[in-house]
Amino acid sequence: MEKTRTISGILFDKDGTLLDYAKSWVPVNYELARIAAKGDEGLARRLLVAGGMDPDTGHVAPDTLLAAGNTVEIAEGMVAAGSPMTVVELSTLFDGLFAQSASLAVAVTDLAGFFAALHGKGYRLGVASSDNEQSIRQTARRFGFDQYLHYVAGYDSGFGIKPEPGMVLGFCAATGLDPHEVAVVGDNNHDMHMGRRAGAGLTVAVLTGTGSRESLAAASDYCLNDITELHALLPDDGAPRRVIA
Structure with missing residues (x-):
């Protein structure tokens, strides 16, 4: 669990991660x-x-x-x-x-409550998707977590596309974090490889999308059933060193 204690920001994929694919x-x-x-x-x-x-x-x-x-x-x-x-x-x-x-779209959990809890612990939060930015923002508004986001990036937002590192580096620039302080969470290897190329501190795979434990094992530090298991992976006493207002 030592790597998890450096994490101050979490960058989520959307489809297959926040939404049941x-x-x-x-x-x-x-x-x-x-x-x-x-x-x-x-x-x-x-x-x-x-x-x-x-x-x-x-x-x-x-x-x-x-x-x-x-x-x-x-x-x-x-x-x-x-x-x-x-x-x-x-x-x-x-x-x-x-x-x-x-x-x-069908969410994998109560996304408003999920993001509110992470925000309350001081994490900087973002969504990076291969979908367009408008769709991401509409999804965030629909499920009530837009107010907790510090960053949104789609394929058309100017940060490059997955598995290039640009979306992660854009998140770092927007939040003031270094890549080693960021966890990238996604359901496929484009997400994992994006995180690794950017130097992310943690790559976390979830099984609510198209990937399997076998396909995701090589590029992920952890493979979870779904995003709700992040609460146990990132415990309160290992949470961010930089608190957000």
Whole structure:
């Protein structure tokens, strides 16, 4: 537990971490494939397979395009797999779809209470997602934890994309923390590798997304069932050295 005692800030992924991936995003994946296929059901199934999702079961394989890609990467993958639309057209449509989907997302816990408790202990808190920034902020408002966030970064926020280190370094710049004082929490290896590349003090994987203990073991310091187990991992007496007003 020694590494946990240096942590003063926590940077969360959104989908699969704060939100239950299967309940929140599998229906969206079916819709984005229909959009990319322009209603051609056979093509939509092929696009889902290309993105890493079984069209019959809805299972999304770890670290595939639909598991970890940002809007543009997903659009590029759909075009490469046969969508008749352009990357620019699909990116615009997907961003709109993802923003609308914030109202249908299913949280893994009471996020307002969860963030309030961490904020009360003095942690600096942020969300870094491969989704667009607007969708992140809409999700935070919907679930009532926006007031506890010190930082929000999407793929379009100017900090680069996962697994590059930019989002973590942006969090550090916004909060005054050093990377070794930050825990990165996510459900796939893009999150873990982002944290490692930035020099984060802790990489914490959760199993509410598309990753498994096996797929996440190499790049994570801890693998938890869900974010609620962070309370035990980061005990009060090992909490931040810098208290926030």
